Amino acid sequence: MSTDSATPSRSRNVPIRRIQDGRDGATDDHVAIEEPLEIRMGFEAATGRDEKAISVTMRTPANDAELAVGFLFTEGILASPNDVIEVWHRSPPVPGDANLRNVIRVDLRAGTNIDFGKLDRHFYTTSSCGVCGKTSLDALQAQSLFTAAIADSPFRIDAETIIDLPTRLEEQQKIFGQTGGLHATGLFDNSGNMEVVREDVGRHNAMDKLIGRLFLDDKLPASNKGILVSGRASFELVQKVAMAGAPMLAAVGAPSSLAVDVAREFGITLIGFLRNGRFNIYSAGERVQS
Numbered sequence: 001m002s003t004d005s006a007t008p009s010r011s012r013n014v015p016i017r018r019i020q021d022g023r024d025g026a027t028d029d030h031v032a033i034e035e036p037l038e039i040r041m042g043f044e045a046a047t048g049r050d051e052k053a054i055s056v057t058m059r060t061p062a063n064d065a066e067l068a069v070g071f072l073f074t075e076g077i078l079a080s081p082n083d084v085i086e087v088w089h090r091s092p093p094v095p096g097d098a099n100l101r102n103v104i105r106v107d108l109r110a111g112t113n114i115d116f117g118k119l120d121r122h123f124y125t126t127s128s129c130g131v132c133g134k135t136s137l138d139a140l141q142a143q144s145l146f147t148a149a150i151a152d153s154p155f156r157i158d159a160e161t162i163i164d165l166p167t168r169l170e171e172q173q174k175i176f177g178q179t180g181g182l183h184a185t186g187l188f189d190n191s192g193n194m195e196v197v198r199e200d201v202g203r204h205n206a207m208d209k210l211i212g213r214l215f216l217d218d219k220l221p222a223s224n225k226g227i228l229v230s231g232r233a234s235f236e237l238v239q240k241v242a243m244a245g246a247p248m249l250a251a252v253g254a255p256s257s258l259a260v261d262v263a264r265e266f267g268i269t270l271i272g273f274l275r276n277g278r279f280n281i282y283s284a285g286e287r288v289q290s
Contacts, residue, residue, distance in 0.1 A: 017222065
């Protein structure tokens with residue numbers, strides 16, 4: 001199974017005019033690269049191998065294979081890494097820039113059960129999808145493979161360790177340090193160690209990249225780990241955490257009402273406003289030890 005063979009550029013310099021402390025001058029600034037990625041799925045059809053375009057997302061280049069399989073897993077299309085034969089960039093590189101490979105294909109094994117209805121509906125992928133909360137929760141309960149893994153999780157963590165998590169995440173945000181323009185998602189253990197960190201211009205992409213890495217490594221459910229996000233906790237992020245079987249989601253920003261509902265429904269410990277030495281616990285607070 002292929003993954004990204006080389007790390008592409010994730011930021012670039014642009015000339016700017018900066019006004020500061022009464023001075024006006026020309027300089028350069030780092031900006032995060034944002035490019036489209038089209039995810040396609042290859043599968044066995046009656047007439048032989050076929051492919052279907054699944055989604056287009058704006059992302060920061062790098063970890064595209066993780067992003068693609070993470071998206072397909074959290075959308076309920078993939079159930080096991082054994083479903084996947086290969087993940088590869090469908091289009092050749094643009095001449096002169098090997099980083100611009102913006103179509104990726106996930107090839108599935110013959111016999112993989114594919115729900116094409118899910119592919120056509122693209123359900124629940126954004127907080128503006130217009131689906132009512134009860135419908136979303138019912139469907140997610142039916143879809144998640146790891147509901148029991150969350151309920152039975154032994155994960156516990158000290159409050160002081162939680163307070164230190166944003167600093168530990170920021171220490172590994174290499175591109176954010178240059179640009180200030182990327183979201184980050186980190187997988188942590190109960191000692192606060194950041195085991196996997198992924199960055200992207202899209203908060204949901206950063207989450208899909210992290211979950212995709214765990215999926216490819218056959219490390220799901222993540223039932224003894226927590227996940228930290230550098231922004232707010234939306235419904236779509238709690239949905240993905242539920243799909244990954246992780247018992248805790250901590251967010252530097254605020255949670256939405258539907259995020260709280262999903263966390264309480266699944267027994268996920270949801271933490272918000274994790275900054276400046278404080279945080280709020282919105283559900284399943286027994287995992288946090290003071």
